[in-house]
Amino acid sequence: MRVIVVGRDLEVLGPLIELLAREQFEVVRAENTAGALSHLKNAGTEFLLAEGSLLVEHGLGREVLKRCPLARLVALSSQPGRLDLVDTLAGGAADYFPRRPEYFGAVVRFMVNERERLRRWQRMLRSGRPDPASDGAAA
Numbered sequence: 650m651r652v653i654v655v656g657r658d659l660e661v662l663g664p665l666i667e668l669l670a671r672e673q674f675e676v677v678r679a680e681n682t683a684g685a686l687s688h689l690k691n692a693g694t695e696f697l698l699a700e701g702s703l704l705v706e707h708g709l710g711r712e713v714l715k716r717c718p719l720a721r722l723v724a725l726s727s728q729p730g731r732l733d734l735v736d737t738l739a740g741g742a743a744d745y746f747p748r749r750p751e752y753f754g755a756v757v758r759f760m761v762n763e764r765e766r767l768r769r770w771q772r773m774l775r776s777g778r779p780d781p782a783s784d785g786a787a788a
Contacts, residue, residue: 650764651675651692655685655699655709656725656748665698665753672761682709689716695767696760698723701737701745710741719770721763723756 652674656662662678669676674696679685682703688694689712697704697713701724704710710722724737725748734745744759746752773779 650695650767651677652696652698652760653677653679653685653688653694655679655681655697655703657681661748661750664750665756668753668757669760672757674760674764682707685709686712689713693717694720695764696721696723698725698756700724700748701726701733701740701742704742705736705740714741719767721760721767723760725756 652669654662654666654669654676656678657680659678666676666678677688677694679688685697685699686709694713694717697709697720699709699722704722704724713720713722721743722741724742724745726733726737726745727748729745729747737745743763744756746756746759
């Protein structure tokens, strides 16, 4: 699944990009909102990681969800705070993490879990059955 990581600070984001690539995510990097929107025009995405202010104040989250309604928006905050958290989640983010290396493992775990959920939804939509993975197993 495709991930667009928005940000200029490759020194900070580089290790996160490497972790995502190890988990078999197709990672595309964009330096800013315009770059992210350009990538969206060429191909959709299942995930977008960006600073919360880009998602909310710059309208990136709204644009991504218009083009890719099932995309998961993940906010990375350089200055995490309660008000920023609330605004970002209200703006459509699926989760919110400090943009620090010690949190990158949690970011990747969240994305792996969401990837599995998206795959399950795709299987259900294709098969027309509630949970084709169970194939008759007891619920």
